[in-house]
Amino acid sequence: xxxxxxxxxxxxxxxxxxxxxxxxxxxxKRLMPRNFGHKAGxxxxxxxxxxxxxxxxxxxxxxxxxxxxxxxxxxxxxxxxNLLRNYxxxxxxxxxxxNMRVRVIGDRTALAPDIVDKINELETITSKYDGLNxxxxxxxxxxxxxxxxxxxxxxxxxxxxxxxxxxxxELIASHLDTAGIxxxxxxxxxxxxxxLSNYLIWQLAYTEFYFTDVLWPDFTVxxxxxxxxxxxxxxxxYGGVK
Ligand code: IPE
Ligand code: IPE
Ligand code: MG
Numbered sequence: 001x002x003x004x005x006x007x008x009x010x011x012x013x014x015x016x017x018x019x020x021x022x023x024x025x026x027x028x029k030r031l032m033p034r035n036f037g038h039k040a041g042x043x044x045x046x047x048x049x050x051x052x053x054x055x056x057x058x059x060x061x062x063x064x065x066x067x068x069x070x071x072x073x074x075x076x077x078x079x080x081x082n083l084l085r086n087y088x089x090x091x092x093x094x095x096x097x098x099n100m101r102v103r104v105i106g107d108r109t110a111l112a113p114d115i116v117d118k119i120n121e122l123e124t125i126t127s128k129y130d131g132l133n134x135x136x137x138x139x140x141x142x143x144x145x146x147x148x149x150x151x152x153x154x155x156x157x158x159x160x161x162x163x164x165x166x167x168x169x170e171l172i173a174s175h176l177d178t179a180g181i182x183x184x185x186x187x188x189x190x191x192x193x194x195x196l197s198n199y200l201i202w203q204l205a206y207t208e209f210y211f212t213d214v215l216w217p218d219f220t221v222x223x224x225x226x227x228x229x230x231x232x233x234x235x236x237x238y239g240g241v242k
Contacts, residue, residue, distance in 0.1 A: 003056045005225055010232050013185035015059035016052060016224075017207070019199055020045065022191025022215030035079035040217035042087055049100060051221040053132040055228065059181060060134050063199050067107065067141030081112065084138070088118040092125055099131030105177035106140030107148065135181060142201030149175035178203055186231045188224075190216045208234045 001012045020041055027037030045062060052060045065080060095102050104119045111119075119138075152175050156162040173179065183203045189195075192213040196204065210227040212219075235242060 001056050001058075005055065005228070008229070010228055012056035012228060013208075013231050014057070015061070015182050015184045015186075016057050016227075017061040017063075017184035017187045017200055017204070018048070019063045019187070019189040019193075019197065020216040020219075021189060021193055021197075023217060025191065026215040026217045034076050035083070037217055038076075038080055038083055042083055044217055044219055045087075046090075046094065047221075048219070048224065049094075049132055049134055050098065051224055053098070053100075055221075055224065058133060059184075060132060061105075061137065061178075061181070061184065061200070062135070063137045063140065063197075065106075065138050065140070066198055067139055067144045068198065070110075081115065085115060085118065088115070088122055092122050095122070095126045095129065095134075099129045100126060101129045101131070101133050102126045103133070103135045103181070104138050105135055105145070106138045107144055108139070110139050133181065135178070137199070140177070141198045142196070143198060145177050146202060148177075173202070176202060183207065186210060186227060188212070188227050190214050190219055206236070206238055208236065 001014070002009055003012050004010070023037035023041040024034040025037070026040065027034050030036070045064075048062075049060060064084070069080075070077060091102060094100070102122050104123065108116050108119065149172060153162065153167060153171070157164055178200070183205070184200065184207045187200075187204055187207045188210050190212055192211070194211055208231050210230050212223060212227070214223050
């Protein structure tokens with residue numbers, strides 16, 4: 001989709017994936033505890049859902065908590081989970097107002113039962129909306145997602161439901177948490193780190209990457225526009241020649 005943004009005709013990426021990083025450093029700079037940064041970061045997520053959709057983005061996928069983030073202190077993990085509880089409650093109301101469909105990817109089995117209930121409720125209620133497709137990666141790891149997919153496929157083979165030689169890329173993709181969601185066109189990582197940290201490792205195979213030093217709680221619509229302008233300067237070849 002093309003759209004005029006600040007007087008410039010831009011090709012808008014259909015799916016933007018974000019690694020929201022830098023909350024801890026943002027808080028530290030203010031001599032505040034890390035969870036203060038997470039709280040500020042959660043506010044930015046809300047704003048970004050509106051901004052991205054207004055710019056014409058159809059899918060937004062954010063990394064909220066990785067399978068590796070359990071290594072952090074009990075205090076920080078508890079703080080993030082409590083923030084999440086409140087966020088999920090607010091999200092039901094906001095999604096209904098903004099016509100937003102919300103999905104959660106990642107392994108839910110390690111999450112508290114009340115959080116899982118809220119996720120199910122949010123996904124069910126918002127499944128009828130056709131505005132922004134917003135996906136939250138929670139207790140998500142790309143390797144763990146592939147492990148779970150392989151295990152499901154292996155069980156189907158064992159049960160005689162599937163022949164091993166029909167396993168193609170499409171079948172694998174349909175067993176990932178992101179089944180039905182197109183691959184991201186643009187990945188944004190904030191806070192100056194140049195790595196994937198186990199995010200969407202299958203889905204990002206041909207995605208354009210944009211890195212910025214801005215810390216996530218400082219990220220604004222202007223930074224998103226900058227990332228989209230960068231995306232417009234890239235030539236996507238998918239292995240071919242142009
Ligand atoms: C990203 O910010 C949010 C989560 C990983 C939950 P960080 O908490 O990683 O912030 P930094 O990288 O320590 O600054
Ligand atoms: C990635 O950030 C995970 C999230 C943003 C949720 P991290 O801060 O956990 O990644 P590393 O540890 O710097 O690789
Ligand atoms: Mg970090």
